[in-house]
Amino acid sequence: MKPPPSIHLLPDLLISQIAAGEVVERPASVLKELLENALDAGSSAIQIQIEEGGVKLIRISDDGCGIARDELALALTRHATSKIASLDDLEHVATLGFRGEALASVASVARLTLTSRQAGANHAWRLVGETGATPEPAALAAGTVVEMRDLYYNTPARRKFLKAEATEFAHCAETVKRIALAHPGVAISLAHNGRTSFQLAKGDAAARAGAILGDDFIAEARRIDTGAGPIRLVGHCSLPAHSRARNDAQYCYVNGRFVRDKLLAHALREAYQDMLHGSRHPAYCLFIEIDPAAVDVNVHPAKTEVRFRDSRAVHQFVFHAVQKALSTPAGRAPAEAIVPLSASTAPTAQAIPSPRPPSPAYSSPSGGGAGNRPRFMRQESLNVSEPAARAYYAFSQAAQEATSTPAPVAAPAPTATEHARTEAMPQASESPQAAQQSPAALPTEEAPLGYALAQLHGIYILAQNRQGLVLVDMHAAHERILYEKLKAALDQRQVPTQALLIPAVFSANAIEVASAEEHSEALHALGFDIAAMGPTQLAVRGTPALLQAADPTELARALLAELAEHGVSQLTTARRNELLATMACHGAVRARRQLAIPEMNALLRQMEATERADQCNHGRPTWTQLSLAELDRLFLRGR
Template structure:
């Protein structure tokens, strides 16, 4: 039996002077209503403390505001000194323009700034700071001191933010030193919300990295409790990206630089193989300002969608340049969100720029002067004839007769090139070495030599050895073909000479009958042949080499889970990727030389073929230099 306890709130009548006031009885969290209810102005200090609650939520927020002021002052070198995670001390030293003596006191007043003076300036903000709130907000919750000297000044001037303080002379090279001590000393309730010193320092260090990444022309040094934590000298975008995101990120990234009218986006996008378990390597900037914008994040997520599946996160650092008049940066207290005047145009521009980059050419030509196989010195112990594999697990060389079945891959128009090369490989004397070199230069992935463990294709190209994961590569090829066919005219059907019959549940038979038209659109013809049996009478031409029964079971399961509408729209690509995975050539299957070369040519013609549908690389290159280094040749 369930009992319900009713809580009765009583209305209590209370005398307040000559007036009768009614209020709810105070409960556990309720406080009596204040006696004063008339409208009045808040004190300036309380106003600043309220503003600080919006702008300053932890030491990292203070540091961000101070760094933005230093950059707006034209600094070329900035030093940051922290103590106890920035709670006890944040000191920012810059070599910027400095502040005049007469303006020091004004710098600590709310809404006092040198960066804008009219509504037109606000609508075309080109600086990182512009509201004139930061220093006043910090001074309301911490002890702040400013020392500054302009280049033309005879000496520096120092001012404390304490009431009644006046500027006094100080010794300082040109620039500004802004010091904040004892954050939230006068609001202890807010101080309780801060985390440990190590956690607060981690947030401060990340704030420095975010700003430093967008300003490689400025040198940054960060110390914590007297120890240097970060030191980044002045450099270029690539060097700074490597210092912050790591050299591995650069090695696994592609450089982006695209423009369309007033829009430009540049930076680095990591390949999906470099994906991460967390989104901690994603940096997006608008006119040099770090942002977390839902529109831009969605565009980037969509650009990676066909390459990165599951719960992995891509890595990138991208800089978007737009006309300041077309973007509103005054929509968030901490200026981490923006609003674009033409949001759709920006979304499509970023999406297509990144998608084209990730779908770019499979391989780039070797650098001029690169060593070619023909020019490479032959080893003195090389055999005069191709090796023959006679034991399991050893390479299958070109003179071995492999399985002659079909992968369902058409031979490209340029197939005569690799066929000629294949014939020459079987009769080496018929093709001079110079001609062989020209032929290997004709295709980025070169020409097949062997199959290793029934899993990898070994090929020779202009640079050296190419190793291809044949299942992953074939999976990507089928996936792109399935998408294209469904977009164009629907999937062509191949009738089976002998229908594939399999046992099915009653719900499977009902699903096949209910969605017969959708199944035909996807290239399948299924029909019941008994109370518990279904027959597959036709499959898509592109998947004719796959197991028809397995494909049908997977399709029926997807239809039950998603429904036909979602399967042909939102979940379409995931379904096609699943079908491509089942239809791709599996490990341990021996391929003929022609099949291996046909697969290589198709990879060169297919978008995004450097990665499979799950974001894994499909091939890798081992140059002659790499091989020489491994075998200590020339030493």
């Protein structure tokens, strides 16, 4: 029988190589550790040279404080650092590096050379890591040069796991970008195989983000700068309409350190919920500033994961800050964001059923199933309040006065048809004060989305504002308005039901009938009145008042399918919102629907008062702007 192995101490080199397995995963890992050391040294300019993807050479030159001659050898020793000295320092660490393992780990798997000169020293000193010799005099103006050559030269098995040169360099370049975004006051240059990849000059955070993520990112992103107690969030997040196919433009930092934290990722994903199209990913560059004592950065070898003491508070803060930035009503800058009017204060027009001639289609209460069911009473026009009509008439009057007759023309009163619209379309959001102003004063007020001119192919609304031409996808815009109204009504448990003049009866299978009976309370909460007419028939007697222009049968079928699959107990916020989005899509005005000019203006005004109205429920844009300058370029005006 073989004797049991004895316990013994591992040699220092092997200990360092074991530690290197956690710290030095690939050339990009080496680059990250060396860059963090350069930044902790207070550098204002850093030059990076890489060869063969970082496997052959990584050289980093900085102008930081430098290392004293007597400390060069100590810098290559494990757990030797100038950044912490006690447990209290560790709990309040504010530097990027603090463990004292990086240089020792790199020196154990590569050929490392340190050259450094402190301010006031007569000359620089160089130390070659593998020889263990004493430092030698060297030439260097200031700062430190760290040179790593032949990564994994002494552990060839690990070298086989590295990818192609282009792949490894791509990881290195991404590492530089992550660090450069957090330090815009440091000039950074990167060269690969003698060719400069990029040079980043000193600047502010917006300029650095534009240089790395593109100027289009800054142009189409919302600025965030908010705080609550000991936490602050600063940065930019892209609008949902400018999302990306991959999540390669998501940068999140905690106290200047790039992190991939599941809690923060979830908060940001929830903030973009029901605003992204398909499998698109948002782009953002966000910096969280928090008391170092409230976050633990010593939970991962690569320091890319953190742990917050009050994780729920951080999650909710980030979620609400980003959601608020994305919720600015359409056409307004974040600083101009307005709060949507509540049901109690919003001006509304009294809805009066429009007179309709008798029709055989509405005369017979008896009807069969889906094929010959009686048609339900539905208005074909949209809701317009008096303020919306007056605003439009005043605008058109002012335009006529500017081009022709100076005599004032009274705004025509709304017709009976315009006054008696149903709730199929949202009310306009002009205030009573605006409605009481003189017609001449109204056009001078800024309307972010302007005033309607016409419809294009029954799909788009063409409007004119001070900047130029506005194009609106009327279905997408109305869908968002209905969706936000449904969410607000359901949250307040005030989803009004509109009874149908004649119930819509349709054929249903056994599962649909059972679901209607089982979830009758949930259906009433959502504004539906659905009853069984027999073992194979259901009747829709009422639908949500906001959706009365929709086909009740389609709405009922979609709703019952969701309830049958998920049940009420699984209707979480996300699932509930998906259901409401489906309802809003069915209820929104359809393409090829002809709208009157006042109806178009009512839609524009409601868009301006609705949060997240820049995108529909699926993340598609609802409107776009063509400036006069862009139109002039199209027609070569001024050339």
